[in-house]
Amino acid sequence: MLDDRLTEQRNPGSQALDRMSALELVDLINAEDRTVAEAVGREREAIARGVELMVETLSAGGRLFYVGAGTSGRLGVLDAAEMPPTFGTDPEQVQGIIAGGYEALVRAKEGAEDDPEAGAAALGDRGVRAGDFVLGIATSGTTPFVHGALARARHLGARTGFLLCTPPDDGLRALHDVVIAPLVGAEVVTGSTRMKAGTATKLVLNTLSTGAMVRTGKVWGNLMVDLQVTCRKLEDRASRILRATLGVEPAEAAQLLEASGGRVKVALVMGARGVTAAEARALLEGVAGDVGAVAGRPEAGS
Numbered sequence: 001m002l003d004d005r006l007t008e009q010r011n012p013g014s015q016a017l018d019r020m021s022a023l024e025l026v027d028l029i030n031a032e033d034r035t036v037a038e039a040v041g042r043e044r045e046a047i048a049r050g051v052e053l054m055v056e057t058l059s060a061g062g063r064l065f066y067v068g069a070g071t072s073g074r075l076g077v078l079d080a081a082e083m084p085p086t087f088g089t090d091p092e093q094v095q096g097i098i099a100g101g102y103e104a105l106v107r108a109k110e111g112a113e114d115d116p117e118a119g120a121a122a123l124g125d126r127g128v129r130a131g132d133f134v135l136g137i138a139t140s141g142t143t144p145f146v147h148g149a150l151a152r153a154r155h156l157g158a159r160t161g162f163l164l165c166t167p168p169d170d171g172l173r174a175l176h177d178v179v180i181a182p183l184v185g186a187e188v189v190t191g192s193t194r195m196k197a198g199t200a201t202k203l204v205l206n207t208l209s210t211g212a213m214v215r216t217g218k219v220w221g222n223l224m225v226d227l228q229v230t231c232r233k234l235e236d237r238a239s240r241i242l243r244a245t246l247g248v249e250p251a252e253a254a255q256l257l258e259a260s261g262g263r264v265k266v267a268l269v270m271g272a273r274g275v276t277a278a279e280a281r282a283l284l285e286g287v288a289g290d291v292g293a294v295a296g297r298p299e300a301g302s
Contacts, residue, residue: 006166007140007193011186029195032188036196039182040203046180047207050135050161053177054212057133057159064094064212065128065158067149068137069113071194072163072201073098074105076137079205085234087218088226088263094209097122099145116148123152130157133177135208139165139197141172150176163204165197180204217289220268221298225291229262238264245298246271265291272296 003009014028040047054064066076077096083089098104099119100112112118122145128134134153136146141164150160154175161178162168173179182204184196213219218226223245229235235257241264242253248271260266260277269280272295287293 005140005142006183006185007187007197008191009186010190011188014188017188029188032185032196033199036182036184036199037203039184040200040207043180043182043204046178047204048211049178050180050208051211051215053133053159053161054208055215057131058093058212058216060131062131062133063092063128064209065097065123065126065132065134065153066095066137066205067097067119067122067134067146069099069104069143069145070108070110071198072137072139072143072146073100075198075201075205076135077102077105079202079209083209083213085228085230086224087213088228089213089218095126097126097149099143113143113145116144116151119145119148119150120152123149123156128153128156128158132156132158133161134158135161135163137163137201137205139163139193139201141166141168163201165193165200217291220265220291220295223298225264225268226289227264229257229264238262238267242267242271265289268295 020028057064066080068076077098080094080096083094084091100109103109104112123134134150136150138146150162153160159177161180162172162176163180165182165184167183168179168181182200184200187193187195187197189195223241224237225241227234227238229238238257239250239253242248242256243250245268256267256271260270260280265284266277266280268291269275269283270277273280273283275283283294284291
């Protein structure tokens with residue numbers, strides 16, 4: 001394909017793709033997809049470094065930003081959007097920026113990715129500053145919008161990272177605090193990075209954000225104790241957490257949730273320590289929200 005980027009290479013296993021049966025297509029795509037997790041696993045040290053950078057940022061009061069175009073941008077916005085209901089974060093704490101703005105989430109605006117100045121302006125619009133961390137996502141490694149945004153972030157004093165699916169050069173590594181490069185290989189449909197590269201991106205973002213949230217006290221054992229009770233599903237999950245860990249009946253779990261203002265951590269401390277909601281909040285504030293420090297450890301298998 002006369003292009004050095006791994007994401008633009010032709011996959012020798014799919015060159016007869018247009019003559020395959022439906023079952024052959026499914027088997028080929030599935031076989032290729034099974035290689036993605038291994039590629040992500042080979043980047044474990046870089047991903048762990050990314051988690052550490054995010055923890056340092058959040059612990060110091062900074063914010064996380066994902067910046068991308070197309071599929072990469074959509075996945076960044078998705079991960080950011082899932083943080084408040086899952087981990088009770090302020091919506092400003094983790095933000096996603098996509099080339100072309102939010103309209104590009106539902107309708108492709110491919111030309112938007114070609115403007116580095118727009119990327120820089122998007123960072124300025126969000127008020128990015130020293131103490132923040134900006135992760136650029138561009139599976140090809142070349143998206144101008146992303147590079148413009150990251151250059152602006154560095155100028156503003158923020159730390160930066162880059163997530164791509166083609167081998168990074170030494171210059172790219174030297175520019176950023178972390179570079180994560182799961183090399184998933186050529187796509188089944190040449191250049192269609194919404195496939196393996198997109199899957200790898202989702203896996204990496206899941207690991208980064210989940211790791212950062214766990215390390216900043218948003219999880220107790222493996223329980224989602226900072227969730228926001230905003231729908232019946234989450235209300236039910238909150239109730240089950242309280243019932244399983246405190247050994248209370250559904251009615252008492254409901255009372256604790258109501259008295260805590262729907263904050264599971266507060267309800268847990270209230271039940272475990274026999275204190276009021278105000279006292280529970282004070283105890284949590286004293287340990288930076290670490291519920292285990294004031295309520296002990298959850299029962300194994302609860």
